Amino acid sequence: xxxxxxxxxxxxxxxxxxxxxxxxxxxxxxxxxxxxxxxxxxxxxxxxxxxxxxxxxxxxxxxxxxxxxxxxxxxxxxxxxxxxxxxxxxxxxxxxxxxxxxxxxxxxxxxxxxxxxxxxxxxxxxxxxxxxxxxxxxxxxxxxxxxxxxxxxxxxxxxxxxxxxxxxxxxxxxxxxxxxxxxxxxxxxxxxxxxxxxxxxxxxxxxxxxxxxxxxxxxxxxxxxxxxxxxxxxxxxxxxxxxxxxxxxxxxxxxxxxxxxxxxxxxxxxxxxxxxxxxxxxxxxxxx
Amino acid sequence: xxxxxxxxxxxxxxxxxxxxxxxxxxxxxxxxxxxxxxxxxxxxxxxxxxxxxxxxxxxxxxxxxxxxxxxxxxxxxxxxxxxxxxxxxxxxxxxxxxxxxxxxxxxxxxxxxxxxxxxxxxxxxxxxxxxxxxxxxxxxxxxxxxxxxxxxxxxxxxxxxxxxxxxxxxxxxxxxxxxxxxxxxxxxxxxxxxxxxxxxxxxxxxxxxxxxxxxxxxxxxxxxxxxxxxxxxxxxxxxxxxxxxxxxxxxxxxxxxxxxxxxxxxxxxxxxxxxxxxxxxxxxxxxxxxxxxxxxxxxxxxxxxxxxxxxxxxxxxxxxxxxxxxxxxxxxxxxxxxxxxxxxxxxxxxxxxxxxxxxxxxxxxxxxxxxxxxxxxxxxx
Numbered sequence: 001x002x003x004x005x006x007x008x009x010x011x012x013x014x015x016x017x018x019x020x021x022x023x024x025x026x027x028x029x030x031x032x033x034x035x036x037x038x039x040x041x042x043x044x045x046x047x048x049x050x051x052x053x054x055x056x057x058x059x060x061x062x063x064x065x066x067x068x069x070x071x072x073x074x075x076x077x078x079x080x081x082x083x084x085x086x087x088x089x090x091x092x093x094x095x096x097x098x099x100x101x102x103x104x105x106x107x108x109x110x111x112x113x114x115x116x117x118x119x120x121x122x123x124x125x126x127x128x129x130x131x132x133x134x135x136x137x138x139x140x141x142x143x144x145x146x147x148x149x150x151x152x153x154x155x156x157x158x159x160x161x162x163x164x165x166x167x168x169x170x171x172x173x174x175x176x177x178x179x180x181x182x183x184x185x186x187x188x189x190x191x192x193x194x195x196x197x198x199x200x201x202x203x204x205x206x207x208x209x210x211x212x213x214x215x216x217x218x219x220x221x222x223x224x225x226x227x228x229x230x231x232x233x234x235x236x237x238x239x240x241x242x243x244x245x246x247x248x249x250x251x252x253x254x255x256x257x258x259x260x261x262x263x264x265x266x267x268x269x270x271x272x273x274x275x276x277x278x279x280x281x282x283x284x285x286x287x288x
Numbered sequence: 289x290x291x292x293x294x295x296x297x298x299x300x301x302x303x304x305x306x307x308x309x310x311x312x313x314x315x316x317x318x319x320x321x322x323x324x325x326x327x328x329x330x331x332x333x334x335x336x337x338x339x340x341x342x343x344x345x346x347x348x349x350x351x352x353x354x355x356x357x358x359x360x361x362x363x364x365x366x367x368x369x370x371x372x373x374x375x376x377x378x379x380x381x382x383x384x385x386x387x388x389x390x391x392x393x394x395x396x397x398x399x400x401x402x403x404x405x406x407x408x409x410x411x412x413x414x415x416x417x418x419x420x421x422x423x424x425x426x427x428x429x430x431x432x433x434x435x436x437x438x439x440x441x442x443x444x445x446x447x448x449x450x451x452x453x454x455x456x457x458x459x460x461x462x463x464x465x466x467x468x469x470x471x472x473x474x475x476x477x478x479x480x481x482x483x484x485x486x487x488x489x490x491x492x493x494x495x496x497x498x499x500x501x502x503x504x505x506x507x508x509x510x511x512x513x514x515x516x517x518x519x520x521x522x523x524x525x526x527x528x529x530x531x532x533x534x535x536x537x538x539x540x541x542x543x544x545x546x547x548x549x550x551x552x553x554x555x556x557x558x559x560x561x562x563x564x565x566x567x568x569x570x571x572x573x574x575x576x577x578x579x580x581x582x583x584x585x586x587x588x589x590x591x592x593x594x595x596x597x598x599x600x601x602x603x604x605x606x607x608x609x610x611x612x613x614x615x616x617x618x619x620x621x622x623x624x625x626x627x628x629x630x631x632x633x634x635x636x637x638x639x640x641x642x643x644x645x646x647x648x649x650x651x652x653x654x655x656x657x658x659x660x661x662x663x664x665x666x667x668x669x
Binding site: 252 | 378380381383384387407410411412483491523524526527528529531538542543544653655656659660663664666667668669
């Protein structure tokens with residue numbers, strides 16, 4: 001074998017364990033889901049194999065699924081926006097801090113050591129009728145009766161922000177950390193105020209990080225089902241809750257497969273748009 | 289011929305490769321083939337080899353502890369068979385897991401009522417118990433056993449274990465016993481309690497209570513539109529649907545809600561904790577039973593022996609006292625002690641005439657349509 005041929009093969013050999021894992025753990029299960037989406041659920045709950053378009057017809061034409069999908073995208077968009085507004089200053093503060101950057105990053109990572117479900121449920125003890133906030137307000141005489149704060153759209157968004165904020169901060173931080181601080185100094189020495197230097201120099205340079213954080217937050221928020229289940233009211237279900245119900249409650253795996261592929265397609269489209277304009281490199285940097 | 293284990297086999301193969309007896313391609317091919325064969329065969333090993341363990345899945349908590357102490361450990365001591373106990377959050381979730389598993393992977397489960405039994409039968413997941421191997425079955429209320437027989441051609445795939453009701457739980461600080469008696473199931477659609485009402489997010493329960501609220505027979509509702517309207521009314525007045533017993537208890541104990549349907553045993557547990565929570569079974573209230581179900585592909589004799597341990601009066605009584613649901617044991621045949629007669633839904637006669645159970649034919653026949661419709665109604669449609 002020639003040296004060129006060997007060199008051409010080498011990357012593939014090195015990549016083969018990862019490719020095998022991705023194929024077996026991602027593409028093959030995905031293929032199963034695609035196949036399942038064309039099957040049917042029988043009256044007993046058993047699956048009928050074959051090629052039926054019923055699930056797809058239902059998923060694509062029924063306004064019920066479209067409305068919940070739009071509601072899900074709305075909740076994900078609001079969550080992402082709140083994360084961006086709250087996360088940017090925090091990331092900026094960490095990136096520009098001197099000496100204690102590692103400690104701040106460690107503090108940022110601390111919530112990941114606690115289960116996501118426990119973190120979500122902690123809001124019940126904070127915002128509940130007998131929770132910390134109501135108790136404090138009652139004790140301070142601000143209110144005479146507990147306020148009902150839980151189980152609505154706002155608490156769903158709150159729970160999602162709590163879960164996703166560290167992802168946003170990390171991505172923006174990576175982006176800001178890579179920007180030479182002397183650029184801002186140069187801008188101010190040329191007559192720009194600190195605000196102008198930030199808006200015209202730092203912010204544009206950190207946009208890829210903001211976009212990467214935004215994409216991650218959006219995709220994760222749109223795919224969640226625990227938060228609306230724990231913190232939402234009767235009508236706050238998101239699209240992943242429909243998938244859960246189809247598969248677990250109704251034992252309708254074929255319809256659940258079609259619905260999960262529908263969500264995957266919508267989120268995949270967003271990732272493609274992101275990749276088209278910003279590239280995946282920034283996202284990888286943030287994840288790393 | 290001496291049998292060698294896989295480790296020795298792989299070591300010998302590696303030795304041959306290192307000695308140059310086989311080339312790299314053959315070596316890797318043999319390793320890969322061995323791995324693939326192991327992966328394919330492993331799920332079926334339970335069917336072929338001697339029984340060394342049995343898997344039991346239940347609701348966890350005090351029930352699991354009672355089973356471990358009174359049934360699993362003595363069973364292992366006697367038979368040498370280990371009991372691996374797992375838990376699940378709900379019957380639907382467990383059924384999904386079983387559906388995705390290989391035969392023999394799951395063995396015994398603590399399932400709800402006749403309805404689920406029929407569902408498992410419909411999916412071809414039943415086994416056939418040899419009742420002669422379960423002598424303690426004689427202590428069980430006959431009516432609870434017989435209800436399973438027509439579904440599986442006179443045979444049984446489970447033994448009944450306990451029963452209870454889903455009644456209405458209310459906070460006495462805000463709702464009096466008199467008001468509760470007067471309003472019955474309709475209290476769950478009382479606008480005066482808006483935001484302080486809850487309910488289980490389970491389509492069967494919602495439809496059952498919807499039928500009661502519209503004055504219909506829960507096992508034969510004729511005006512389903514009225515039932516769906518009642519469910520919508522309840523939804524609009526509810527703070528949220530609860531999804532687990534722990535959440536039900538938390539919502540009531542924290543006074544997030546004043547009234548909901550609730551599981552009799554959980555409400556009794558709240559009362560034991562000192563909360564002033566009332567419990568009422570309205571006329572035609574929802575009665576149910578739970579069973580220990582043996583899944584198809586399980587080692588039958590080992591499972592039957594374990595069921596016999598679990599049905600032993602001392603085990604049944606200990607579990608019943610732990611979970612606050614009366615055992616399936618007939619009070620006319622077994623002395624159930626002091627606590628069990630005080631539990632809600634307990635029937636001292638052993639006839640269970642006062643309880644209304646779900647008709648499996650009726651509910652299973654409508655399951656596909658109603659569970660789907662409820663999924664929509666629940667979300668505001």
